[in-house]
Amino acid sequence: MDVAAQIRPNPAEGPLPAYRARVKAGVLNADPAQQAAAETLQELWHRLRGYDPKPSEPEKPGGGLLGRLFRKRGAEDGVKEAPCGLYLVGQVGRGKSMLMDLFFDAADVPRKRRIHFHSFMQECHQRIHTWKKANPSGEDPIQPLADRILAEAALLCFDEFQVHDITDAMILGRLFEALFARGVVIVATSNTAPDDLFKGKPGRDAFLPFIAIIKKQVEVLALDSQRDYRRDRIRGLPTWHSPADGRAERALDAAYRELTGEAHGAPMVLEVLGRKVELPEAARGVARASFDDLCNKPLGPADFLAVATHFHTLVMDDIPRLNPDNFDRARRFITLIDAMYEHRCKLVASAAATPDQLYEHGQNAAMFERTASRLMEMQSQEYLKLPHLS
Numbered sequence: 001m002d003v004a005a006q007i008r009p010n011p012a013e014g015p016l017p018a019y020r021a022r023v024k025a026g027v028l029n030a031d032p033a034q035q036a037a038a039e040t041l042q043e044l045w046h047r048l049r050g051y052d053p054k055p056s057e058p059e060k061p062g063g064g065l066l067g068r069l070f071r072k073r074g075a076e077d078g079v080k081e082a083p084c085g086l087y088l089v090g091q092v093g094r095g096k097s098m099l100m101d102l103f104f105d106a107a108d109v110p111r112k113r114r115i116h117f118h119s120f121m122q123e124c125h126q127r128i129h130t131w132k133k134a135n136p137s138g139e140d141p142i143q144p145l146a147d148r149i150l151a152e153a154a155l156l157c158f159d160e161f162q163v164h165d166i167t168d169a170m171i172l173g174r175l176f177e178a179l180f181a182r183g184v185v186i187v188a189t190s191n192t193a194p195d196d197l198f199k200g201k202p203g204r205d206a207f208l209p210f211i212a213i214i215k216k217q218v219e220v221l222a223l224d225s226q227r228d229y230r231r232d233r234i235r236g237l238p239t240w241h242s243p244a245d246g247r248a249e250r251a252l253d254a255a256y257r258e259l260t261g262e263a264h265g266a267p268m269v270l271e272v273l274g275r276k277v278e279l280p281e282a283a284r285g286v287a288r289a290s291f292d293d294l295c296n297k298p299l300g301p302a303d304f305l306a307v308a309t310h311f312h313t314l315v316m317d318d319i320p321r322l323n324p325d326n327f328d329r330a331r332r333f334i335t336l337i338d339a340m341y342e343h344r345c346k347l348v349a350s351a352a353a354t355p356d357q358l359y360e361h362g363q364n365a366a367m368f369e370r371t372a373s374r375l376m377e378m379q380s381q382e383y384l385k386l387p388h389l390s
């Protein structure tokens with residue numbers, strides 16, 4: 001039974017009581033940095049209760065809709081103008097997504113949306129493309145795009161805010177200006193401070209106005225927890241399950257959920273040297289795939305290297321017994337494990353047998369010995385403690 005799922009945030013109380021309840025129930029460790037972030041989220045939750053801006057003429061940021069919502073307080077009471085959102089930044093595994101989810105679930109806002117930032121940007125490009133086709137006269141697509149976004153949600157919660165793509169960088173400034181002008185409130189998690197977004201990339205100058213808008217409109221809060229809770233969690237998990245039966249599958253489901261906070265991730269495709277490596281599910285640096293998905297396909301060392309560096313953990317179903325008759329599969333598995341081992345990528349697996357019994361005797365058995373030994377080491381607490389080399 002998932003105790004955490006039982007303690008749902010109560011929309012009548014907000015994220016801070018939900019956080020405290022989880023700490024009290026022992027689901028979460030008490031953490032002063034998280035507590036402080038939960039307090040800030042609680043303030044935003046209060047201000048947003050019943051927030052329901054109607055799609056209408058945009059007004060100046062901080063003026064119209066937001067001005068009414070956040071009642072601009074003048075110099076006379078010495079209080080800074082309240083921000084229209086929060087940007088939670090910190091290292092991996094500090095609990096940013098967990099806190100944002102508590103806030104999102106509790107938010108008493110009729111139109112709200114939580115989305116991975118990358119998916120949001122893909123959706124924006126798709127919509128711009130469709131709009132341009134329907135309006136070939138060259139009108140600006142950003143304003144109608146912002147109208148449509150507000151019509152769907154006045155509160156947007158973005159997980160894993162990151163800008164790698166020049167096409168994203170080029171539209172973000174104007175898009176966010178249009179969103180803030182309409183009263184859209186943004187909450188985001190990120191591993192990168194606003195000042196460091198898109199750093200060192202060609203075209204960064206054109207991106208600077210976006211950074212300025214974010215810093216002006218949104219409160220930036222560093223979540224400086226001392227612990228990487230995700231790493232702590234995998235250390236407590238059994239990582240090798242054999243035989244690969246229904247019990248093992250459920251254990252892998254639970255491990256995936258524990259590590260990502262979600263029952264299922266979205267499919268992901270890694271592009272490697274023009275080829276595609278397809279992962280059926282991925283979220284928050286964790287991939288889930290079966291042995292056949294990775295080792296029964298014509299994939300090679302570069303593909304496995306991409307998997308081992310891109311994900312800190314691979315949850316792998318159904319590793320079969322291997323033997324000289326199907327050595328191609330075994331060779332790919334050996335290469336995958338080498339890449340993972342070298343990059344300290346963690347493995348949670350279900351398999352037909354324990355590592356030392358996985359390869360049946362015969363040709364190349366000696367070659368598999370090193371893999372078996374690595375697989376044993378990869379289950380050790382010492383290995384699970386090592387930082388991933390991405």
Ligand SMILES: Nc1ncnc2c1ncn2[C@@H]1O[C@H](COP(=O)(O)OP(=O)(O)OP(=O)(O)O)[C@@H](O)[C@H]1O
Binds near residue numbers: 028031
């Ligand atoms: N105080 C805590 N006690 C126990 N577990 C925690 C605590 N905070 C977070 N966790 C758990 O640690 C894991 C990582 O947390 P989360 O995914 O929120 O981190 P994150 O900061 O978003 O990391 P990333 O930057 O990689 O996205 C999750 O399973 C989460 O439930």
Ligand SMILES: [Mg+2]
Binds near residue numbers: 097160189
């Ligand atoms: Mg996260």
